[in-house]
Amino acid sequence: MQFYRCKCGKARFWGSGEVPADCEGCDECGTTLTQHPEDHRTPIPHDWMTLYHQSTRLPYQVCRRCHTRKNSEQEVRVDGLLLVPHDDQLRNNTWCLSPLPGGRLCVMTRCTNGHLGQLDHTIAANGVVSPSVVCQRDGCGFHEFIVLEGWAEVVTAAGMEGLAGRPPFGSDAR
Numbered sequence: 764m765q766f767y768r769c770k771c772g773k774a775r776f777w778g779s780g781e782v783p784a785d786c787e788g789c790d791e792c793g794t795t796l797t798q799h800p801e802d803h804r805t806p807i808p809h810d811w812m813t814l815y816h817q818s819t820r821l822p823y824q825v826c827r828r829c830h831t832r833k834n835s836e837q838e839v840r841v842d843g844l845l846l847v848p849h850d851d852q853l854r855n856n857t858w859c860l861s862p863l864p865g866g867r868l869c870v871m872t873r874c875t876n877g878h879l880g881q882l883d884h885t886i887a888a889n890g891v892v893s894p895s896v897v898c899q900r901d902g903c904g905f906h907e908f909i910v911l912e913g914w915a916e917v918v919t920a921a922g923m924e925g926l927a928g929r930p931p932f933g934s935d936a937r
């Protein structure tokens with residue numbers, strides 16, 4: 764049994780025969796997993812290929828070398844709801860507030876396949892979005908019940924009155 768680790772120690776790997784790929788690294792310190800402290804390098808880019816889920820036919824990307832799945836670490840479900848983290852850069856499977864003409868704000872999301880959309884849904888104070896969210900891009904197939912992580916904090920900071928969409932945004936009241 765061989766032990767490999769990144770520089771900071773967060774990413775660890777025990778291998779009997781298999782060796783961590785050159786594209787596998789720590790998301791914290793950004794170094795490869797090695798046996799010796801002097802050997803750490805910056806991981807090379809993953810070699811993505813597109814595969815399709817057998818049941819849903821939805822595409823996903825996986826690395827040929829290390830079998831890491833793109834975004835898989837972000838696709839967390841709680842009680843059947845997809846957790847959508849807040850992200851000002853609006854990367855895949857995240858949400859953020861975006862200004863509209865006239866100074867109001869709307870809720871933008873990017874589906875797990877990378878398509879932008881504006882939510883005109885009802886959003887409860889705990890971030891649960893109803894009804895379910897369907898990506899409008901042809902052929903995408905993203906259809907999830909979602910919860911916006913950090914909703915209460917972000918909206919409180921931005922001021923709920925300024926939000927556009929189906930009133931009353933940010934509350935359970937109808």
Ligand SMILES: [Zn+2]
Pocket residue numbers: 769770771772773774789790791792793794
């Ligand atoms: Zn590390």
Ligand SMILES: [Zn+2]
Pocket residue numbers: 784786787808809810826827828829830831
């Ligand atoms: Zn890889």
Ligand SMILES: [Zn+2]
Pocket residue numbers: 874875876877878898899900903904905
């Ligand atoms: Zn989509």
